[in-house]
Amino acid sequence: MLLTRHAKERLAKRLVKRRKLESIYAELWDFLDRSRRIDVKDGVVIFTDGRKSLVCVELPCEELSKEEIIKVLGRVTEEYECVFSDGRLARRTTPARFLREIPDGEYCFYLNREKRSLYVGSEPPLLVITLRPAKRWEREELGD
Secondary structure (H helix, E strand, O other), X not given: OEEOHHHHHHHHHHHHOOOOHHHHHHHHHHHHHOOEEEEEEOOEEEEEOOOEEEEEEEOXXXXXXXXXXXHHHOOOOOOEEEEEXXXXXXXXXXXXXXXXXXXXXXXXXEEEOOOOEEEEEOOOXXXXXXXXXXXXXXXXXXXX
């Protein structure tokens, strides 16, 4: 799961109270653990715990092995916001250093060079758009 700048600010303000990337993602994964997934339409996904809702869109990805990912990244030396969803690992570092911490295997891979973000995981990536109060129909769907 990747975050827009707006979503990162909302999560830091509403849930975490700190701006460290690791803290934001740790709280995001805790929120996902206690939330229910609602597939809305056309790739829009909402995670809600009945009080707050996380609005996301699906991102396109490629299924690659770790070796193929290393080849694609080539000689990227800039720092990226790197996320490995399976190991719940998120940090701002170079992709080469980040990939050393990931076990071998087949993964969904997403890279945005413009925004300097990298996603590796077993499930397709989601881009978090915003965190907002849950709407009535989302609360009703949970049975609150």
